[in-house]
Amino acid sequence: MTTVERGGEEAEAILDALFPKVGHAYRIGITGSTGAGKSSIVNQLTGCFRSMDQSVGVVAEDPTSPFSGGALLGDRVRMERAVGDDGVFVRSIASRGNETGFSPLASEIADILDAFGRDVILLETIGVGQLEHRIRFAADTIAVVLTPEAGDDVQSLKSGLMEVGDIFVVNKADRPDAGRFAEDVRSMIEIRFRQHDWTPTVVETVATIENGVRDLHEAIASHHDYLQQDGRLEAQRREGLRSRLRAVTSQKINGALWENPYIVGRFDAIFEELISGGCSLYAASARLAQSIKMGE
């Protein structure tokens, strides 16, 4: 795993070797804002799955800096369910400095856990700005965790998050106004998903005291059942793989681009022209883009 985290050719060789063994595990994404209670929910869900004798892998993504390259929190010690249980494996990851929100590395770590036989993989990630849709391709079922904060109404929810959820968890459901908030979420979902085959379930939880987490477990099972009909799970995973191949290829080409001596030389020359006022930004980039030949 450490090798895969470092990236590079060795990492790719390991992942390619494991590739034929990937696909057994069911992947569940838990996403939402910082402080929404994602970690508590992951912890409780882990308990649920363990009580049914399923092995669990957890991949948790922390905010990191592309400058320092390190995760701020490091491996988490608060996963009480994981302590002393061989059936639970937890990994916190730092990003390799790419800018993709939900890191491809998280999917790679999930692949390893999958290849080594975990039944369930929980992917915990922060829903950030424009990047929520990344997780859509990384998990089979996505649970979006919301909390009824003072003054918040459903209109203020980030629309990106609304669009990726298969299940919506109203956590901290013991707060005043939580019931009304949950109702608002339900109404919004009814309108938004009217034309869809699957209408997202809304589950109310108080994850710190285990309330509702069994309901969440059932909602996940229902969505799993739904996906298993009519080849939906297969089709969804196929789209996920297509999206990953595209992303990995784009990244590989972009990396190769800026290491290519001819391109770097062209870049420096055109950049000097740009600085001296000899051309403008988009004209310069168009000329650079023309240095690339696509095709046979």
Add this chain to the structure above:
Amino acid sequence: MTTVERGGEEAEAILDALFPKVGHAYRIGITGSTGAGKSSIVNQLTGCFRSMDQSVGVVAEDPTSPFSGGALLGDRVRMERAVGDDGVFVRSIASRGNETGFSPLASEIADILDAFGRDVILLETIGVGQLEHRIRFAADTIAVVLTPEAGDDVQSLKSGLMEVGDIFVVNKADRPDAGRFAEDVRSMIEIRFRQHDWTPTVVETVATIENGVRDLHEAIASHHDYLQQDGRLEAQRREGLRSRLRAVTSQKINGALWENPYIVGRFDAIFEELISGGCSLYAASARLAQSIKMGE
């Protein structure tokens, strides 16, 4: 501006035509978490600059969805300082669906405001996950807005944000523990920036009642003075332009890639192999990457 927001060739032609006129305005980035009070600070700062008879442009970035393509909040009406004052222009922007955190579009809108003679441009943006460093290249001075929340200590600050700040604003400085929090921020900065020429200033504000905003204005002026020595401002803007040219070129090439019939055909063929188990993910992407020729 609407044309530029739509993107495409027409937008690039406009931006290229304006390019020679860009560079007069001083750009100030205001970044930090949702709810830190960035908008209030932008509003108060606008008042400061207007009282010194400088024209102000504001570019505010909202969380958007790549699915809906629309900003959730739309243009803001809460910039009281802007109402009825021709010297202030405010624009909220939605992203074009790219995944770069601080949108290139924000810099493009800033370019337009700059070309049309604004003296000062305030760029308000949310500091998200791994993407804070984007703003480093978009503004001359970066102010990171922090708030002393209950239980937060400086260790929990996102390290990416710490590394881009020229000025740190401890907003809501009237809260209990704010003084201690500001001291902690000062100590951390002293350690972190010991080897640097510029040690970031820490300013305490209560933006809702104008406290400290004049101090912030002075801190910005000091940093501006610092940058004007030894060609620092020019060098920094040069690096910013280099980074923009690189980003725009990468985006252009990536876009062209997935519209190229030969590449799309190769992709489909290799993807079918991947699905049928004939090759693995990285091997597939390596073969695709080889379809691209760089060089003469």
